[in-house]
Amino acid sequence: xxxxxxxxxxxxxxxxxxxxxxxxxxxxxxxxxxxxxxxxxxxxxxxxxxxxxxxxxxxxxxxxxxxxxxxxxxxxxxxxxx
Numbered sequence: 001x002x003x004x005x006x007x008x009x010x011x012x013x014x015x016x017x018x019x020x021x022x023x024x025x026x027x028x029x030x031x032x033x034x035x036x037x038x039x040x041x042x043x044x045x046x047x048x049x050x051x052x053x054x055x056x057x058x059x060x061x062x063x064x065x066x067x068x069x070x071x072x073x074x075x076x077x078x079x080x081x082x
Contacts (some may be wrong), residue, residue, distance in 0.1 A: 005075075007041045009068055030060070
């Protein structure tokens, strides 16, 4: 099963940019298809792999930077349109 995910992260701290950049970098290094934008990051891949990467990355973010709010939209479907 293939997933398309839209992820937004809102660190609850004054210096919010570095945690976001580090999160995007970590996602890009996961091997999944990742496209970062101004308001959110899109992630594409196999269900099991995407869910594991999301879980690991959010846990890492909480442990590294503390409180954040994550907004995640997940859609099952065909591969990303070109």
